[in-house]
Amino acid sequence: MSETNFISSAQRVIDIERQAISEIKQYVDVNFDTACQAMFDCQGRIIVVGMGKSGHVGNKIAATLASTGTPAFFVHPGEASHGDLGMITKDDVVLLISNSGETSEILNIVPVIKRIGAYIIAMTGNAQCSMAKLANCHIQVTVSQEACPLGLAPTASTTATLVMGDALAVALLEARGFTADDFALSHPGGSLGRRLLLTLDDIMHKETQVPRVELNQTVTAALFEISAKGLGMTSVVDGFGRMVGIFTDGDLRRIIEQRIDIHSTTIENVMTRKCTTANPEMLAAEALNIMETKRINGLIVIDSQNRPIGALNMQDLLKAGVL
Incomplete structure (x- = not known):
């Protein structure tokens, strides 16, 4: 494969993912607003759940929420079935992430989460999926195509989900009046903390x-x-x-x-x-x-x-x- 083909392939991926981000802007709607309000009013923690690539994205979303004033952590659905569901309480909001909305490992724990009484937000690429129907609120993140030419590897869809997660975190940050000093308190050991706290x-x-x-x-x-x-x-x-x-x-x-x-x-x-x-x-x-x-x-x-x-x-x- 020539250098020109490498460059052409990379540029195509960037174009597709840029388009995917543009497409999801339409889903920042009343459902997004409802999800933000539920997370803002949450008396417990935001529990982010995802499997595979969605899990990796979920981990990052949880970290971003936690560092911007919304207490959150990630729970792996497989581990949840073997004891980690004990981390979830009725005061929590659970954010389920799945492109298909049919991930079995997540669907298996939804009945328990509902029994606990936690509020459920589903973030998927299919408005008619099982998770969307079972959740209290659904945020749609549908992309027209993956950057992977086979249409198999999550690429554009994970990018879009990550961006939607950032949108949630920043919307909550602004609603809470989160300041630079607040941010530094959760980053005391890094250069960000030094930059923001030192006088x-x-x-x-x-x-x-x-x-x-x-x-x-x-x-x-x-x-x-x-x-x-x-x-x-x-x-x-x-x-x-x-x-x-x-x-x-x-x-x-x-x-x-x-x-x-x-x-x-x-x-x-x-x-x-x-x-x-x-x-x-x-x-x-x-x-x-x-x-x-x-x-x-x-x-x-x-x-x-x-x-x-x-x-x-x-x-x-x-x-x-x-x-």
């Missing part, structure tokens, strides 16, 4: 580590301060300790090009007056965005009296896992 107060250099010089000091003094603190900059303060400017490595390069005498020139005459500052409550991710947008390598953190109380640079963000 500048958590990572900035403080107290004696904050570079500062006074207006009447020379450029030479500022260079010593920059070197000592190792942040590539220093704040410039007035007689009351309030920040009035900043002096950076970039400023130094510019005055050297102008052949200014660094031993006699005061920092007041060469500093940058209108500089970007931050407050300690600012999220580290927000500070990163500011630094990237303004193309600066560091920030001075000030208090409510405009006094420098912290400082950080890109290296600090990198060490904290934010960058």
Whole structure:
């Protein structure tokens, strides 16, 4: 098979699956709304059940729901028949996933789920299937064709089901008013958590580590301060300790090009007056965005009296896992 055929085949698959996603938009209807309301009102957990490829998709849907504010977990129908049905209570909502809607392993446990009293949502590709008839609510996910040329391997249908699951999760997320901080609480060990939870107060250099010089000091003094603190900059303060400017490595390069005498020139005459500052409550991710947008390598953190109380640079963000 030539490289051209590989590419042609891959492009055909993408076109078919893109079409499948477009087709299921029609099924975001009153049944979808009913399913969302049932999941929103659920006093227990969302239990996702699926077999084979639908099970793999179901696992991902359960994980997405759980990480976006809707407690959920996946139960394998085979294991459910051998004890795992004990995980399901009358307060739960059970989401059954099957393209055909006739998966025997799932149909075998439906009577028990109904006896328990849990609310059942079926997500299938056939509105007339057994699961659709047995469920309290049915979400249709029908695609016109699979990407598999044999029409056998679940491809477009699993993609469409995954997208519908994402639609459920995001609709519920927005209904709950789920925030970035809420998301970070369920991802504390990952980079997402670090990006969303860390504030500048958590990572900035403080107290004696904050570079500062006074207006009447020379450029030479500022260079010593920059070197000592190792942040590539220093704040410039007035007689009351309030920040009035900043002096950076970039400023130094510019005055050297102008052949200014660094031993006699005061920092007041060469500093940058209108500089970007931050407050300690600012999220580290927000500070990163500011630094990237303004193309600066560091920030001075000030208090409510405009006094420098912290400082950080890109290296600090990198060490904290934010960058």
